Amino acid sequence: MDCILAQEEKMKSRYKAVLAGLFLAGIGGAVLFHGRAATAAEPSKVPFTFVTVDANVHVPGAASTMVVGINNRGDMVGSYNFIPGAGAFGLPAGFLGKGFVLYKDGTFKTIDGPGPVNPAGCNPLQGSFANCYYIEARGINDRGDVVGAYSQDVLNPQGGLFRAFYQQAGGQFTSYLFPGHTNSIFQRITDSGVIYGCFHDEGIDNSSQESMHAVIHLLRPDGNIQIITFKPEGSTMNVGGDPGAARYAGVWFDFAAQRHRAYIFKGDNRLNFDMPGSNMTQAWDMNADGDVVGVWGNNPDPVVIDGIPFHGYLRERSGNFIAIDYPGSIDTHVFGINASGDIVGSYVDHSFNIHGFVARPGDRRAEMIRSARPAIVNASFGGPRAGKDAAASVLVAMMPIIPKDKPLLAPAQTPACHQIRRK
Secondary structure (H helix, E strand, C coil): CCCCCCCHHHHHHHHHHHHHHHHHCCCCCCCCCCCCCCCCCCCCEEEEEEEEECHHHCCCCCCEEEEEEECCCCCEEEEEECCCCHHHHCCCCCECCEEEEECCCCCEEEECCCCCCCHHHEEHHHCEECCCCEEEEEEECCCCCEEEEEECCCCCCCCCCCEEEEECCCCCEEEECCCCCCEEEEEEECCCCEEEEEEECCCCCCCCCCCCEEEEEEECCCCCEEEEEECCCCCEEEEEECCCCCEEEEEEEECCCCEEEEEEEECCEEEEECCCCCCEEEEEEECCCCCEEEEEECCCCHHHHCCCCEEEEEECCCCCEEEECCCCCCEEEEEEECCCCCEEEEEECCCCCEEEEEEEECCCHHHHHCCCCHHHHHHHHCHHHHHHHHHHHCEEEEEEEECCCCCCCCCCCCHHHCCCCCC
């Protein structure tokens, strides 16, 4: 369910060819509305303000950035690597990368994790993908506790051998594996210590993912992890929700409909939903107010073009949908949302470089630029360029409200870059 890599053999050949070329070239909310229905004949639009977040402001040479989570304070987490043009061959920023925290005050901290066990074994230019390292910080609460996932052999056929991790407020990096299983992922952590995520055993991109189960953990004050509950239903993953785990969202594969869909649980009541006009829908986060963000697709076969283009969405708590695409991008993923309506994610530009971004509903240019939000502006325009370039680089674009009755497309042939099949 967790879309990491697509078609290993194709990725290897494209990675080798594109990266070799690069080396030869010397490149070493707040709620918007409630109860207002969009009409099918003339969908309305709402403004969003966007700012790019690139790690290279803080880490010279960083070439790809993905922002995956944001807390209510405005601190952001994600990953970065040093691979230019990674979007051309479907490599997320966590591949051969590092995790990070970008605090609201502008402080940037790298999360290395344990690192690769055999760095020499992973040499994509030589066609070797053994022991390739992957790390991604995915969630941060207002206390500063960070959660995520890493792998020291991301192409391992047993699902990549992912380990969840947690790091309490700048403390020790600690790994975690759900007992009796080969992969664990921590997606979000709330201020109460509730952690949303999943465990699985099968391959990310070459199986039915029936072994993936949504799970809720608790990070206790003593630093130990407690299992609260997990779903016996396969192909599920919890992605975010409220601090008491009374309402939360997730993603699942509907075998009857043959498509990825999203769900919201409120107590024992379950609501399944799809982005109108899509062929697949993934939820990635939900804030405590019930606003859900994620990724949707309308490409018949995402694997063929390495997942591009995908689009982001916001499902407002009243059930209205807004499609979100970073202005001028060829691919947009929306990964996180906080209580203020700040939305974070990544986009691919026309040179296939991957950038992070933060967006706010409304025309918030003045707010983004003034010193009250230094971390956001300085993330892209830090140092001497901040005052000169910020105003021109904070973008406002109209995002369409999608009619709820817009028909769904036929399911993607290989939904969400997974080769879904029955065993």
